[in-house]
Every structure is written in structure tokens, then in C-alpha cells.
Amino acid sequence: MGIYMNNAATSWPKPEEVPKAMYQFMTSSGANLARGSSSSRDLETLDLVTTTRERLASFFGGYKDEDPRYVTFTSNVTEALNVVLKGFLRPSSRVVTTSMEHNAVMRPLRRLESERGVKVTVSPCFSDGTLDLERFEQALKEGQDLAVMSHCSNVCGTIQPIEEVSKLCRQYGVPLVLDSAQTAGVLDISARDLGLAALCFTGHKGLMGPQGTGGIVWEPSFAERVKPLVEGGTGSLSHLQVQPESLPDKFEAGTPNLPGIAGLSAALEWIRKTGLETIREKEKKLGELLLEAILDMKKLTLYGKKTMQGRLSVFAVNPQDGDNATLALKLADEYGIEARPGLHCAPVAHETLGSFPQGALRLSVGYFNTKEEISTVIKALKTLV
């Protein structure tokens, strides 16, 4: 078995409870949601989906006493961000984002810019990936209808000062949308405490769930101002030819990924039992070992923060001789180590870090990595560079 160092792409392995819950759903309960009668299987499915919404509302500090109706399921954070951005931004709206974004934010914004005339401001970040708060405040002062940003860079692990960002957004009355792809399941996030308009999450990274799951935790009055991206059957209010206005149905047309929701629910329960603090501490300790060794290797350039302060255990490096794709290939072929080279769907982040267009090799640690694996990775890097 190889060594998996690509947890920023998707966490692996998953806790065994996750595939078990999916198998159980598909082989026993397995009814559709709100599209049957009141058989025990219909009720079990309804219970599964409602319980998962409740778990998510509680996990992410949802609004109105963690009302589960304000949790929307999507197939990933990309879809969640598209639902929010395309449903909220109107012709000539103004939106501010940062120069560290993933294309899950950038591409919908660029389309809205070209097709709806939305004015997009990209607020600059420092070369370690941290948002320049003065410049961000300047952008807010100029007048914005929305702010959207990732909580942590998927390229170099830099965590953004989200408390300060949220304070500024409240001060200027700008709704804030968070892409929590890299932090959900690793850092404690409360949508309510941060005053987020929408918290977008993906189920298959730190949340330890299956691919094809994700969603949105909404601030209720903001949700009212967003138009649905997809319309169709909801299993409810079938006499209407128009999409229901109430949540969760407003944003959930079509049969959801029910086996995925079963897996995500089990993953959330696994996180609750394991403890966020335990997960974070373990990843941090392993990251510390790797970071120290990387800093010792003179022939390896590290992008982003040079300490564990304000970062997750996601490291972007480049060999001074040779390129990151060849290094990734050799790590895989000669040592069975899986890591991701290139641009990580985030060209603007690489520009900010000074690693565009060549990209970098990303090594991302996960909860199930071991100290021994980190030692092997260090030895392999030392030999190869």
C-alpha cells in the first residue's frame, strides 16, 4: 500500500463507518426522499436526511437555533458556490473576492462578469497567501454587494483571518460567503458567530464523507434573496408549477444523493466521536515534522507560511533543479507516494505565491497518515531533490 499525501484533493481513507452506512442505505432502507408513501423505508429515508441536516446545522453553527431547514444539499462545494453566486448576483452587482481563490469561486465570477456585467474586485493577498486586510477594507469602502472567499488556501495551507474579515463585512454591511472546502472538519467554524450569509462546504475532504456531497448553511434572510439555480420536482407542493419558495425545497430540485448523505451523516458522527481538536492536533503534529524537514532542504522552495502558525498541513514546494511534475512522478513510481503537482485549480493563488505558471508539488497531510509515513516522505524528498 502506498502513502497518500493528497488529502487536500479528497481525504482518504474514509472512516469505515462511511462506506458501511452507504451500503446499508443501498441494500436495506434505500427509498427515495418524499417521493413514496409512508412506508417504514420512506420514513427511514426522511429521518436520515433530516438527521443529517440537523447534524450539519449543529456542526456549522446554523441560524435560528440550528434550524435544519436552512441546510441545503449539493453535490460539492463548487455547486454550492454556483448556487449562491449565480442566484444572488444581478446585472451590475459588485462582488469582492481574494487573489487566493480556487476556480470554484473564480470561474463562476468570471462568467457573471462577462455575461451579467457583475463588477468583480480581486482583493490582493501577501506573498504568503494572507489577505491584505487594509486593501480588503478599501474595497468594501468602495461599495460591494457581496464578499466571497476561501477560508484556507488549497495550494499552500494559509488560513485567512476570517474573524477580521467577518468584522469588516459586518461593519460595511456586506454579506460574506465562505468557501470552507479545506477547513470544514478540521477547524471549528460557526456560521452564526461569523455572521456568514452562506457557508459553503464539501463533504469529501475534511468532513470525511463520500465524493458527490456538499452543501450550504444559510442565513435565513439571505437565502430569501437568492434565486434557485435548478428547478423541478421536490416531492412537495406538487400542485404548483413553480418552485417552492420555502427551504429546503427551494434549492433542492431532483432526487438527492441519498447514499452520499448516508455516508456524510456517518462521517459527521465519526468526527463528533473523534473530536475536532484531536483531528486538528494530529494533523498539526504530522505537519510540523514535514515542515521542519522541508525547511532544512535547501534545494526545495516552500511557498506560503514558514511556520505552523496560521496554516493547515498543506505544503506547496518546488525543487530548485527540475520540475514538480517529474518529482510527483518519481515519488509515485519509486516510493508509492501520492501527491499532486501543477496548479491545483487555482491559477490566481499560484500567481500570488510566485509559482505561476509552473505550479508546485502539493503534499497534504490527513488524519490517517502516520509518523512513519511522514519519515518515508521526508527520506524520499531528500533523495530525489
Ligand SMILES: Cc1ncc(COP(=O)(O)O)c(C=O)c1O
Ligand atoms: C478551496 C477550495 N475550493 C473549492 C474546491 C472544490 O471542491 P469540490 O471539487 O469538492 O467542489 C476545492 C477543492 O479542491 C478547494 O480546495
